[in-house]
Amino acid sequence: EVQLLESGEGLVPPGGSLRLPCAASGYTFSTHAMSWVRQTPGKGLEWVSCISGSGGSTYYADSVKGRFTISRDNSKNTLYLQMNSLRAEDTAVYYCAKHVGNPSGPFDYWGQGTLVTVSS
């Protein structure tokens, strides 16, 4: 059974940093691209970043480019999102999501989400 488990939930002041891990199990982690998707009540679902199975290719939304870094450790079956220079508008529930195969595919499994709140 595929399972994705995010952690790292927290309250961070504007300008602060936070790292979100996502532990994967139940499938061959290294053969599937992974993404982070966030959700706010006002803006709905927003794709944030994607990384290929090997980690060699990464993609970012313009809203986070230069501030967020996606990475993965295939030896630990874990995906990460390093978030720096956080802003109030980054407040959201962050989901990690598994792609159907390569980054070209949709998301067939999602984690339960972890809440990031950016506030002073």
Add this chain to the structure above:
Amino acid sequence: EMVMTQSPATLSVSPGERATLSCRASQTVSSNLAWYQQKPGQAPRLLIYGASTRATGIPARFSGSGSGTEFTLTISSLQSEDFAVYYCQQYNNWPRTFGQGTKVEIK
């Protein structure tokens, strides 16, 4: 950025009735279109990909159609567990983008 527009925002349907949800892309996405269902407090769940292929374990009452810029999700006979928010998402272009959602509520 590709804009995905869903209509209607809210759809009121009685159990057992048919529901038809629409999604329009601002540019062609070919058939690279997915539909997700989300219930309160839960993560989205993949229903349809490739515009018309049901994901694993999805009941046959869910069907998708369309290509290019116009897409439809049909739920043939609504069950109680189908009342939720539905999102379309394109995976033809970067950045990946979602529609704003259609809430299917009990009439």
